[in-house]
Amino acid sequence: MAGLQDVAQYLNVGIIGGGYAGMTAAVMLAERGIPVTVFESARQLGGRARGVSCNNTQLDNGQHILLGCYRHTLDLITQVGGNIEQDFLRLPLQLTLHNHFELKAPALPAPLHLIELLAIRLGWQTTPTNSLVMLAGLMSAQGLTLKQRLSAARFMLAMRKRNFLLPHDVFAFDLLKAQGQDEALIQLLWEPICISALNTPVHKASAQVLLNVLRDALNRTRADSDMLLPRLNFSALFPERAARYVKKRDGAVLTSTGVEAIIARNDEVELRTARGSMHFSHVICAASPAASARLLREVPQLAPVVAQIEALTFQPIYTVYLQYPENVRLPHPMLGFDRCFSQWLFDRGPISGQPGLIAVVISAEGVHQELEHEQLAQKVVQELSVQLGITAAPLWHQVIAEKRATFACTPNLDRPANTTPLPNILLAGDYTEGDYPATLEGAVMSGIRCADLIFPA
Numbered sequence: 001m002a003g004l005q006d007v008a009q010y011l012n013v014g015i016i017g018g019g020y021a022g023m024t025a026a027v028m029l030a031e032r033g034i035p036v037t038v039f040e041s042a043r044q045l046g047g048r049a050r051g052v053s054c055n056n057t058q059l060d061n062g063q064h065i066l067l068g069c070y071r072h073t074l075d076l077i078t079q080v081g082g083n084i085e086q087d088f089l090r091l092p093l094q095l096t097l098h099n100h101f102e103l104k105a106p107a108l109p110a111p112l113h114l115i116e117l118l119a120i121r122l123g124w125q126t127t128p129t130n131s132l133v134m135l136a137g138l139m140s141a142q143g144l145t146l147k148q149r150l151s152a153a154r155f156m157l158a159m160r161k162r163n164f165l166l167p168h169d170v171f172a173f174d175l176l177k178a179q180g181q182d183e184a185l186i187q188l189l190w191e192p193i194c195i196s197a198l199n200t201p202v203h204k205a206s207a208q209v210l211l212n213v214l215r216d217a218l219n220r221t222r223a224d225s226d227m228l229l230p231r232l233n234f235s236a237l238f239p240e241r242a243a244r245y246v247k248k249r250d251g252a253v254l255t256s257t258g259v260e261a262i263i264a265r266n267d268e269v270e271l272r273t274a275r276g277s278m279h280f281s282h283v284i285c286a287a288s289p290a291a292s293a294r295l296l297r298e299v300p301q302l303a304p305v306v307a308q309i310e311a312l313t314f315q316p317i318y319t320v321y322l323q324y325p326e327n328v329r330l331p332h333p334m335l336g337f338d339r340c341f342s343q344w345l346f347d348r349g350p351i352s353g354q355p356g357l358i359a360v361v362i363s364a365e366g367v368h369q370e371l372e373h374e375q376l377a378q379k380v381v382q383e384l385s386v387q388l389g390i391t392a393a394p395l396w397h398q399v400i401a402e403k404r405a406t407f408a409c410t411p412n413l414d415r416p417a418n419t420t421p422l423p424n425i426l427l428a429g430d431y432t433e434g435d436y437p438a439t440l441e442g443a444v445m446s447g448i449r450c451a452d453l454i455f456p457a
């Protein structure tokens with residue numbers, strides 16, 4: 001019987017797309033000694049999480065945030081040479097809607113804190129101390145009545161009791177209402193969490209996926225709910241390091257090299273680019289959903305997969321960057337506004353050493369989409385002035401609109417699997433089957449699954 005090493009010598013994997021999913025698959029396979037070639041159509045790596053240069057300033061296509069529970073992503077960044085504590089500003093969970101609401105994970109009293117440390121040392125991944133922290137946080141949240149705080153805590157306990165699993169998926173709003181969460185509580189607490197995590201309004205979002213995120217972020221160790229704000233741009237944080245890692249192991253990473261066609265044969269797959277064709281034992285298609293559907297449409301056996309991808313709908317994310325004079329600061333590195341165009345504001349001074357640079361994030365669909373970029377920037381400037389008294393005029397601004405930032409994370413979504421009807425063509429990407437909404441962690445996990453399907457560790 002052929003051993004794994006015998007199989008390995010026949011493997012040669014082409015990866016379409018140098019975003020987080022594609023570069024993850026490349027790292028995992030290169031680590032296992034499998035020859036890989038990554039094709040990226042853009043000039044730089046990173047896809048929907050990439051560095052962008054503007055006015056001689058390093059920005060991202062959108063301000064991203066990672067959670068402490070994104071273990072696969074954090075481990076992978078470390079594997080390719082990153083240092084999590086240096087690469088990120090780590091903030092304990094704190095949701096502040098300016099002048100309206102504040103939820104903080106409180107410091108645990110000494111004995112509970114020791115129990116937590118002991119539990120982590122013993123490797124009990126499911127230590128319940130973060131639940132205690134969360135419940136204490138909910139009970140001391142400012143801006144809620146006692147009744148609202150109690151009903152939020154009861155909701156978390158009820159979900160924990162059922163292991164954060166629903167018998168059938170429903171809209172997040174309907175679950176919250178059924179669980180006694182009133183409109184104000186939904187608006188101040190659950191809607192901002194839902195929009196940040198799922199990039200989908202609470203009326204349209206999947207309750208089950210929201211619970212998956214709550215389970216992983218709020219229910220285990222305290223560090224899982226930490227918010228990690230990157231100090232580096234998103235291309236530098238992982239994909240560029242991953243490319244160096246892959247090249248050191250004899251892999252190839254070809255930027256500005258889009259794949260134009262996939263030709264599937266019984267024992268190999270041909271990828272055509274403007275520079276010529278290459279042949280592979282396996283191909284992982286890790287392009288965005290729209291680009292993947294375009295490429296796979298030409299492979300008749302993959303029609304059912306294409307239909308699944310084409311049924312997805314999408315939600316936007318807008319980021320308004322405002323460069324103020326260097327002395328302008330926010331009261332917290334991350335701050336929310338209630339009932340404004342501006343949802344979350346990030347002060348890039350303490351985050352990435354860019355004083356005066358504020359990134360304002362507007363997630364999911366909304367009336368802001370009807371405004372010209374210039375009008376939207378002016379609205380946001382006005383909001384910062386009214387809410388925070390920032391009267392200085394920005395020196396420059398830049399609006400980056402990602403119109404198809406993520407798939408709309410609606411209930412019972414039929415997401416494509418990583419396998420396809422053709423055993424030598426696989427799919428990776430944040431939109432493929434999984435527990436998570438469209439996130440870096442979801443993208444990374446899909447890349448790992450594809451690598452494992454081709455050549456298990």
Ligand SMILES: Cc1cc2nc3c(=O)[nH]c(=O)nc-3n(C[C@H](O)[C@H](O)[C@H](O)COP(=O)(O)OP(=O)(O)OC[C@H]3O[C@@H](n4cnc5c(N)ncnc54)[C@H](O)[C@@H]3O)c2cc1C
Binds near residue numbers: 045048049064260405
């Ligand atoms: C503005 C914004 C903010 C976000 N904020 C967060 C956040 O805070 N936290 C979080 O976890 N997630 C966030 N996300 C989601 C996260 O960025 C995505 O889930 C993740 O980057 C998707 O990675 P991917 O590899 O699946 O796809 P992509 O990043 O889309 O990668 C696909 C790659 O394929 C390339 N490609 C396409 N066609 C071809 C072709 N024919 N040939 C070769 N290459 C091709 C593309 O250029 C691209 O580089 C955000 C997304 C956006 C847009």
